[in-house]
Amino acid sequence: MKQLPPDTVRLLSSSQVITSVVNVVKELIENSLDAGASSIDVKLENFGLDRIEVRDNGQGIKAVDTPVMAVRHFTSKICRHEDLEHLETYGFRGEALGSICAVAEVAVTTKTEEDEISTQYTMDLTGKIVSQKPSHLGQGTTVSVMKLFKNLPVRRQCFSSTKKCKEELKKVQDLLMAYAIIKPELRLIFSLMQPLGVRLSLQMTFPLAENPLQFFIY
Numbered sequence: 001m002k003q004l005p006p007d008t009v010r011l012l013s014s015s016q017v018i019t020s021v022v023n024v025v026k027e028l029i030e031n032s033l034d035a036g037a038s039s040i041d042v043k044l045e046n047f048g049l050d051r052i053e054v055r056d057n058g059q060g061i062k063a064v065d066t067p068v069m070a071v072r073h074f075t076s077k078i079c080r081h082e083d084l085e086h087l088e089t090y091g092f093r094g095e096a097l098g099s100i101c102a103v104a105e106v107a108v109t110t111k112t113e114e115d116e117i118s119t120q121y122t123m124d125l126t127g128k129i130v131s132q133k134p135s136h137l138g139q140g141t142t143v144s145v146m147k148l149f150k151n152l153p154v155r156r157q158c159f160s161s162t163k164k165c166k167e168e169l170k171k172v173q174d175l176l177m178a179y180a181i182i183k184p185e186l187r188l189i190f191s192l193m194q195p196l197g198v199r200l201s202l203q204m205t206f207p208l209a210e211n212p213l214q215f216f217i218y
Contacts (some may be wrong), residue, residue: 062112
């Protein structure tokens, strides 16, 4: 991963702003797809406000790249603005993880095929690593996003009602539906840990997909 030059950053316009749970899920799923994942597990706790976890079996992040994996404008997708003409990936600006770190607590666990064990990294709000420890997880990357909007109480207040949370959950459901349809070879599992007293009735089935999206409520 390399830092984009200032002139390219300016040409790519405004920085990314995370405003909702579905924003986070979308960015993390697209990172997984860019990493060549064939299986992605998405887990939400309390509609994603307490925890969002996206786990994949992709290529993982090389140890040499981990110090800057969540720092803004570091990317392996492009080196200059002209590369956009040949872009074949979802993410390319080096904004996703950095933007999420700015509004939540983030931990990344990753392992490549060459690594003996996986490592869990904890980031600060600027995307820099503040701690790391060994993990038991297999090849791929798991991103855990905790306490979404913890330092932005006004934005978190937007999700204070159960109605609003259910509307956001429906957006996540629709997003996963879209990926399940356009990626029939992709295995998707969506798990929801619901707050006590909240009743939900959601169902996902895709007869056209080779591996239908599975949905669980706990």
